[in-house]
Amino acid sequence: MTNERRQLILILGGARSGKSALALQWASRLGQRKLFIATAEPSDDEMRARIAKHRAARGSDWTTVEAPVALAAALRQHAGGFDVALVDCLTVWLGNLMCRQEEPKLRAMELLTELAARQTNVILVSNEVGLGIVPDNELGRRFRDEQGRLNQQAAAVADTVVFVAAGLPMLLKGNPP
Numbered sequence: 001m002t003n004e005r006r007q008l009i010l011i012l013g014g015a016r017s018g019k020s021a022l023a024l025q026w027a028s029r030l031g032q033r034k035l036f037i038a039t040a041e042p043s044d045d046e047m048r049a050r051i052a053k054h055r056a057a058r059g060s061d062w063t064t065v066e067a068p069v070a071l072a073a074a075l076r077q078h079a080g081g082f083d084v085a086l087v088d089c090l091t092v093w094l095g096n097l098m099c100r101q102e103e104p105k106l107r108a109m110e111l112l113t114e115l116a117a118r119q120t121n122v123i124l125v126s127n128e129v130g131l132g133i134v135p136d137n138e139l140g141r142r143f144r145d146e147q148g149r150l151n152q153q154a155a156a157v158a159d160t161v162v163f164v165a166a167g168l169p170m171l172l173k174g175n176p177p
Helices: 019-029 045-058 071-081 090-099 104-116 138-157
Strands: 008-013 034-038 062-066 084-088 121-127 160-165 168-173
Touching: 008 019, 008 138, 019 084, 019 121, 019 160, 034 071, 045 062, 062 071, 071 084, 071 104, 090 104, 090 121, 090 138, 104 138, 121 138
Parallel strands: 008 121, 008 160, 034 062, 034 084, 084 121
Antiparallel strands: 160 168
């Protein structure tokens, strides 16, 4: 790891905005030893194919750990041996928690505590879900509200926050690596 201060970077954007591609690019700037913490679960054939495609695109210089629910624990157990840990994504992680009827606020506090104690650079990818229409059902509205709170909490502690639209990053806070 370099002698520079360890960074916490939050990359926000809509679906297919280019946020994951930017996260991979920036992670490569932060060091050679790269950890990818995946939150998606291979729940159907389409998702399995999507996961395989993303894993192949990252290449063999990434170590992948799957953490669909225990994200704070995965960071604590694995990230210390790497120059950078990329979490993709907080939105899927939150959905996993809510599907399991876990308390998002408690898990978010665990994650924020772990991020404060981080021993490596961390890049978080998350969807900005508050720009669309108001969901027509209680679960959808609760998810949108929880995601908005989680994004705000992560942005508050992040050194750098970027919003990506149409593949173009817009710096909201801090400096890119």
